[in-house]
Amino acid sequence: MTNVPFLNELGVELVSMAEGHAEIAITLLPKHMNSWHVMHGGVVMTLLDVCMARAARSLDPESSGAATIEMKTSFFQPGGQVDCRIQARGRVLHRSTTLFYCEGEIWNGDQLVAKAMGTFKTLKRLGIASRMKLASPVEAQSKTS
Numbered sequence: 001m002t003n004v005p006f007l008n009e010l011g012v013e014l015v016s017m018a019e020g021h022a023e024i025a026i027t028l029l030p031k032h033m034n035s036w037h038v039m040h041g042g043v044v045m046t047l048l049d050v051c052m053a054r055a056a057r058s059l060d061p062e063s064s065g066a067a068t069i070e071m072k073t074s075f076f077q078p079g080g081q082v083d084c085r086i087q088a089r090g091r092v093l094h095r096s097t098t099l100f101y102c103e104g105e106i107w108n109g110d111q112l113v114a115k116a117m118g119t120f121k122t123l124k125r126l127g128i129a130s131r132m133k134l135a136s137p138v139e140a141q142s143k144t145s
Contacts, residue, residue: 010043020092022054028084032102039079039086039113048073048104048116051090056100056120059092064143069099071118080108098122 010032015023024047026032034040053066080086090104100120106113 007046007050010046012047012055013086017054017109020055020059022051022058022090024051024054024088025087026086028080028086030082033082036078037141038081039084041075044079044106044114045071045073046074047086047088047106048090048114049118050106051088052116052118053082053090053120055090055092055102055104056090056095056122059095059100060098060122062124064125065123066100066120067123069119069121071116073114073116075114076112079106079113084108086113 011026011029013025015025019021026043028039032039032043044125049068049071052071053068056066057063085108087107088104089107090102092100092102094101099119100122101109102120104116104118106115
């Protein structure tokens, strides 16, 4: 999915993105499972984050990304097993100039798996990685010792 290696590795597919709504999907593989052999909560959280961010970006076509400001998630039931087709649907509830207040849902067929609310800030340009001061592995190790 676009230029996000993590999402490509997960196998996330963009289904639709327009007018404050977005839908993404994933077919669950063994790598998406937790120790109980159901979809890992981290996969659920990622799908919710991405579908809400995409919904926000659909209303700001000049944005090159969206940063998650906050996110609250409720899990209702296990997400699914290998080969299940999972859908994540996001929508914008309200917006200001650059902040978007969204909700997202994870569906396994007709079963609601999880729901989230989140706030996102759209960004006109990315490049934060090039501006970050990163500690060398030696510096990082000495700080934890």
